[in-house]
Amino acid sequence: MTAVPPSPLAAKARRVAALIRKEGWQIVRDPSSFAIGVVLPLMLILLFGYAMSLDVKHVPIAVVLEDPSAQGREIAASFQLSSYFNTRVTRSMAEAQEEMLSGEIDGIVRVPADFARRVAQGDGQVQLIVNGIDGNTARIVEAYAAAAVAQSGARLDAEGQDDSASGGQATVESQLWFNSANDSRYFLVPGLIVLIITLIGAFMTSMVVAREWERGTFEALFVTPVRTDEILLGKTVPYFLLGLGGMLLSMAAAKFMFHVPIRGSLTALMGVSMLYLLVSVATGLLISSSLKSQFLSSQVTLLVTFMPALMLSGFIYDLRSVPLAIRLISYLVPARYYVILLQTLFLAGDVWSVIWPNALILAVVAVVLLALTRRATRKSLG
Amino acid sequence: MSVGSGVPVIEGRKLAKSFRGPGKQLVQALDDVSFAVMPGTLTALVGPDGAGKTTLIRLMAGLMIADAGELTVLGFDVKGDPQAIQDRIGYMPQRFGLYEDLSVQENLDLYADMHGVSAQDRRARYPMLMEMTALGPFTRRLAGKLSGGMKQKLGLACTLVRAPDLLLLDEPTVGVDPLSRRELWDIVSRLVREEGVPVLLSTAYLDEAARCEHVMVLHQGKLLSQGPPSAVSGLADGRVFDVQSDGGEPARELQARLLDEPDVLDASPEAGRVRIVRREGAPEDPGAGSAGLRFSPVPARFEDGFMVLLQPNAGQAGPAKDDAADMKLEHPPAADAGQPVIEVDKVVKRFGDFVAVDQISFQIRRGEIFGLLGPNGAGKTTTFRMLCGLLRPTSGGLKIAGADLKRSPASARQKIGYVAQKFSLYAQLSVAENLDFFASAYGLYGARRRQRIDWAMAQFQLGPIANQLGGQLPGGYKQRLATAAALLHEPDILFLDEATSGADPLARREFWRRITALAQQGVTVIVTTHFMVEAEYCDRIAILDSGRVLAQGSPAEIRARGATASNAQPTMEDAFIAVIEAARAPSPNERAA
């Protein structure tokens, strides 16, 4: 019937194009792809960009002023002036303790009755009680409180007390490279990009091969001239493109909404992001074609991609401080390498000695995963 | 076609294939199967559920590899080069294989692209396919929104985007109404006749097998017979009789009685009479000892021969027929036969603008078997769901056993049993756990619950499989378990929604035997079915289309509506099609406009 048989390569290209088009229609018509592809990324951008912050501000505390002397009031004032604290001044320790017990405040600064007298003796003591449940916050509160007290100490000194005897001390001049403003968004937002790419790339893809098995559509498709690699290509390309959209969206949000600087080259940033996207898509495809059940593969995907990307990638928690066993596991998490790349390319610049090895690892992982997927998908019902 | 007329298009030699079953034991799906399919022929593959039909077709399509034996398709070795076969054949799996979120046109285009059909070939081929399948007006509709029959036709069209060298169809007519079934058959036979494409299809409808040139009968993985259908029907030659009662005994009761006769191999009601197949070696005179019955010999059909062929092997497929007949209820419904138990009065159901059920009315009396027939999308399922209380009618009156299901649900639902179209018990629970749960759900407890579960286990022979998971049972057992669960609380009314869809003839026979036994004890039964022969078991039938009742009455009354000058003794299927077509034909004023 066919007049001129097309060349095998042209026929192959046409089949792949048809499969991609088909997948595209399915994406457009499935409301759940809208949910994962658009709603979730936007939600994550909002949550990470606006809601989540590790910066400690407005901690509710009470200053118990048992010594209403000038020195005591000076201490209270330095807490009231600090933006780190929401300070309430009281006279009664019992009242403050009650508030602490009922969870209304997270710290008590107690200026004892003999404070002024002891300051005069060079031995003034301020008691600080913090709610230690959130150890991280508590530690920051302690540091801020010490700073506030030191400030008032300095003011007291300046008010003409003789300081020749107090002597010098080692002082810390700290510089935070790459994030001099110490803005936690600078590391949360690149981390967010990891989560979004993982989610679109892997979570969504994890269902699409299993869906064809569950709905029985593969059976009819298999008995056509289509080859396995064409089916896989037809699955990889559309979800890769979709992930690219999510990736650009979150990069734009990072740059223009949250003003995180991009100090490395855009080409390198795009290049490594596409590599990681490919790794994510390949992970989703591999899980999906091995398990052949939408429910199971989406659960497994969440468990092996999203959770590790959140917990074991070094994005929030420092991997140098975890036990060896966990650190070894973290080397198996591709997100780990991508987090290093993102943090470097966003904040440090084109540090090629960091970029090349990590990018190479991602590339190798992508190739291995795709090869495994190719093996797991066979035109056979077994 | 390229294949010479003398060389078989498919040839299998000593094929074997086994699978790991649920209990890790090996199940032999195909055993020593050898056959040949000749070019240009229409071949049917028939056999009961689990006979190995789908496995054999999948082997031919290169989707599975046989454990042993040789299989060549179109001259290619399946094991060596499945792709070469897949490049050349058309295959429609049992589950359509359509992308439901793609439109009709998009599905067609996808398969045309897969097969590398050029644009000019498409221009020639598409109009032909559209004409053949009558899908022309629906090209933009999503495949998921099509009715069952239309989906099958689209599936077929997708495999025919280019002329295949061979067409494999796995149960293309399951769950399809008689009208669509006839249309599908027209397409297939035209293909064989006009284009010379060899077609192999599997089917549960034995009348379809009779229309093929070549039939292969599979049973428990073994090929029992292959050849022209006449070879199978010939097995029953001289043993088939039409039985009529002088005393006016209803065909259904006569059928049940005759089935119990030792000489009778098979009996089925047909056109108000009963058709029987006698066992081999039965006494010469069929009428001896049966006073008041008139026996007239009739030519054997494929189905008769099929029963003869399978009966010696039926040991495992179904219980001995006496068990099925002994469906004694402990507390049969009160004997006020003839009282209406279901009253449907001008019921309307709308979904948005769409009127699914339009002013239907009927009454069903106690102890009746009532059949609800109609093409796909006629409103049967909607009506059924309203009767069971799963849907609320938009307007109209609906009374079940004197109660409004929506108002006094618990007590009214206590009186009904429901067997859904698809297996709808818990797949993760064992047979015993399923029964236990449904017994409790119906408020049975303590000794009474124990007693009822024992009854169900005994009546449906579920004892040996009590610990198997519901989801892993073979089709026939699922059916039995579902019916058992629906009968635990001895309901007054039993709802059966396409309960025999896809079931093989043996399982259907067994199923109907239980149902008629229940009806005799006063249980009211409402069924929907696509098997028109099953309508013969009903006391009364209503035919629905487009949400309206087109005809209502006894099987004889309905059949009479199909009578034409050329066909004085129409079958139920003839009558059904006549009723639907008469209603669908444009009325004179419409034609004028």
Next chain:
Amino acid sequence: MLASLRRILALIRKEILAVLKDARTRNMLLIQPVLQCLLFGYAATLDLNNVPYAVLDRDRSTASSALLAKLDGSGVFHRIANLTQADQMKRLIDNQTVLLVIQIDPDFQRRLSAGEDAPVQMIADGRNSNTAGAALGYAGAAVDSFNADWRADHGLPPSPITVSPRAWYNANLETRWNLIPALVGTITLMSTLMLSALSVAREREEGTFDQLLVTPFRPVEIMAGKAIPAMMIGVVQATNALLVAQLWFRIPFAGSYVTLYVGLILFLLAAVGIGLFVSSIAATMQQAMLYAFVTIMPFSLLSGLTTPISSMPAVMQDFTLINPLRYAIDLVHRVYLEGVGLDRLTPDLWPMAIIAAVTLSAAAWMFRNRLE
């Protein structure tokens, strides 16, 4: 009434059987929480114990050595390089070989001896500013400790005002003490919400829901029969996580189990209410799972588990008021670590009760009206 109870009981039995029969589901529900607790208990720590750093000591005096000894002895810092030139610094930080570089000027000891302040420069890799900030904090503490020693050794009076800090409930400020009890709430929320969201959707997809509806079950009975097993599994999961916290991580339990379980049951009721509501609007399992996921995500991120609620903008803080996990984490913390009683927990209890009441009645209403 009795018949109704019997039916609910039958449904509960069936649900539990169905869940526990499948080995994959069983593992997912019972073993996974324990593994998560263990993994996160070790992985999710903001405490530093292995900070690689480099030193550019231009003074090479006894004072600078004493200062570095403080750092090396802190158990947090791990010196991996002694630099000789400032330009070596950049490479080490860029490549993430070190997190921190400490630079001591040549006149360090001289200035201290002269009674002047002597600056110590600390350069940290701010790519993860949280870790860097914490490392600087630890380093600052080491410097303070060096100062105190220096003053004592040189007969100087201590500084006029000192702060004597004390942390209640978690004296060593261990992140794990905060995290593991919070995980009790988070893990049970995830699985009870998923479980209840999927249970009805699965029945709907498999056709068993219709079968259930034609039996004498009332919608409320079905809801109860679905809610109670999910809650029972939630209680078992919470118990598993609590056991890990106490027996493995040895976090001391300060409160009363009765109080804790009363609070948890109220929380589970709210979680199941949300799950059943999701279930009532989802048509398929896939939808149910997605909706559940989209719900769980903001709930767990805005619960105070990863970042403190008080640091969030006001709008987001308001949003957390409808988040049951927020209350559950607070409740578990306060009972587990602070040991407070029910009387002090009312601010956590009544919002959860309201959430449960609203979601459960919304789900019941949806079930009754979504039979069409």
